[in-house]
Amino acid sequence: MSDSSALLRQIPGILHGFGDKHTLLPAELQSYESTRPAKKQVHGVRIVDVTQSGQACGEADGFFTSTPGILLAVFTADCLPVIFCRKDGKQTGVVHAGWRGLIDGILELMAARINASGDTADWVVSIGPAAGACCYEVSQELTDTYMQRLDFPPSLISPVPRHLNLAAIAEAKLRALGFADIDHAGRCTICTPDETGTGFNYTSYRRNSHQREKDPAHPGISGRNQQSGIIIL
Numbered sequence: 003m004s005d006s007s008a009l010l011r012q013i014p015g016i017l018h019g020f021g022d023k024h025t026l027l028p029a030e031l032q033s034y035e036s037t038r039p040a041k042k043q044v045h046g047v048r049i050v051d052v053t054q055s056g057q058a059c060g061e062a063d064g065f066f067t068s069t070p071g072i073l074l075a076v077f078t079a080d081c082l083p084v085i086f087c088r089k090d091g092k093q094t095g096v097v098h099a100g101w102r103g104l105i106d107g108i109l110e111l112m113a114a115r116i117n118a119s120g121d122t123a124d125w126v127v128s129i130g131p132a133a134g135a136c137c138y139e140v141s142q143e144l145t146d147t148y149m150q151r152l153d154f155p156p157s158l159i160s161p162v163p164r165h166l167n168l169a170a171i172a173e174a175k176l177r178a179l180g181f182a183d184i185d186h187a188g189r190c191t192i193c194t195p196d197e198t199g200t201g202f203n204y205t206s207y208r209r210n211s212h213q214r215e216k217d218p219a220h221p222g223i224s225g226r227n228q229q230s231g232i233i234i235l
């Protein structure tokens with residue numbers, strides 16, 4: 003079973019899910035894959051209004067729609083997939099946010115898009131599986147940048163020296179932006195084992211990079227990113 007959000011499951015008229023290594027696109031979304039916008043994710047902050055099935059969106063890391071029948075989805079492999087839905091199920095959004103998009107303000111831009119025609123207080127947000135604070139070691143320089151640019155407790159940003167807690171930072175940002183109903187789905191993409199205990203549950207860019215350092219013949223993750231998304235039926 004793919005990860006899903008307890009909050010989003012309560013909203014009528016939508017389907018959503020967070021993919022993993024074994025089911026890259028959640029089963030309930032697979033029949034809608036051809037409606038997904040064509041896009042290139044670039045760790046940027048551009049958010050596109052989607053109004054047509056298969057819309058050509060160019061370089062973009064966030065998507066917003068009020069149109070039924072279009073699957074909004076992002077590819078991830080350690081970055082955060084964040085799914086947004088108005089509580090009546092009539093508008094949705096998704097964002098791909100890694101350390102760069104998070105600090106550069108993609109969540110703020112999604113909130114601005116929502117507030118342009120509504121109110122973030124009327125929306126639910128779910129933060130999906132990503133690199134956890136347990137594993138997401140970064141440089142001291144990047145940790146310092148986060149500490150300097152964000153007005154959150156150091157223990158929230160970096161609970162372990164030189165480790166970022168992306169999901170906690172995202173939640174703190176979202177609360178500051180007026181979202182009240184926020185949950186988390188899934189676990190750390192780097193260390194979570196699969197059900198058999200012999201492999202891993204998620205595709206992880208970081209874990210794969212370490213494997214390739216030891217064994218250059220080890221295959222990369224191209225074509226194996228998990229997808230998380232939402233559709234208005």
Ligand SMILES: [Zn+2]
Pocket residue numbers: 133134135136137138190191192193194
């Ligand atoms: Zn971990």
